Amino acid sequence: MADFRFPRSARPLQHTWRPLRHIRPLRFGLGTRAMKCVFVTVGTTSFDDLVACVSAHDTLQILRSLGYSRLVLQIGRGKVVPEPLSTESFALDVYRYKDSLEEDLQKADLVISHAGAGSCLETLEKRKPLVVVVNEKLMNNHQLELAKQLHKDGHLFYCTCSTLPGLLQSMDLSTLKCFPPGQPEKFSAFLDKVVGLQK
Template identity: 50%
Template sequence: MVKQYTKCFITVGTTRFDLLVKSIFKPSTIDALKQIGCKEITFQIGNSDFEIGKYERNGVIIDVYRFKDSIQDDMQNADLVISHAGAGSCLEALEANKPLLVVINEDLMDNHQLELAEQLQIDGHLYYCTCDTLESTLQMVDFTLLTPFPKPDTSLFIKFLDDALRVKQNID
């Protein structure tokens, strides 16, 4: 049975990413999302000029807002996360163990976000695309093939502190 992604959460973070906002509302993008089972979208649009509120597009309900104190609940409730390539948003989705599609903002200068997305895709943790390739990416990727992001190993930090304190004690 093919996995269905009924609830989708989309975030642009604190930035302005109007091209992604416009891309999501294109009928062809809505159709691509419907093909993977999407029925509900929660869409955090940041500083975009787009009007917030509830929309219905071709049977898909889209709840649009600018900002919240935390997007953690939106991520937890989602079956799929589509995000800009900000490190914070990517890590939050990966730590929540959600399938993640990152959309690169090609208008950014010195695009370090592309480097992050490329490496995380190479490591098998997410897929990335641009606004121009969003629809085709949704149609061809298999999110079930993604590898869960490893949980942090806090013992490494504790070992580092222990070693650092031991060195300091030997110096004194």
């Protein structure tokens, strides 16, 4: 087997952030084996702890052991920018924003997301396996309650950054239930109930 090395630890930006273009986009042509992909999204703000955790050497080893060969990171305004990687056996791609995440969600075999309601709904409606990572620094914004309820209903797994590696190794994606598509009004009502606007 060829020598395989993951990128060095994610490093903080040394200057004011600016939008990044997609780094080394992969094109799948004839004779190219499709790569099993994990897509990570932090939304419109930042979640540096998640980006650092998922791009850490140990987490990358776990993903690779599970058969994933591509990791796409949408990092928002974060200061942690993992180094891109492109080898025959693994690829790591990084960008800040796109007009739409639809293409990346569609290509993903697993989505790891912050706990924002919009990101959760978009992923669930595309019937993609979802792991929601709750930001422990924002516990007062009801993200934990939302993640707990959707997990209770069988639609996703949830964790914190510290428990993500363990969850990746223990979770069984086949147990997840599809979220009923095309019902944003039901999701809104559910969200209102979670945050205490309805009883």
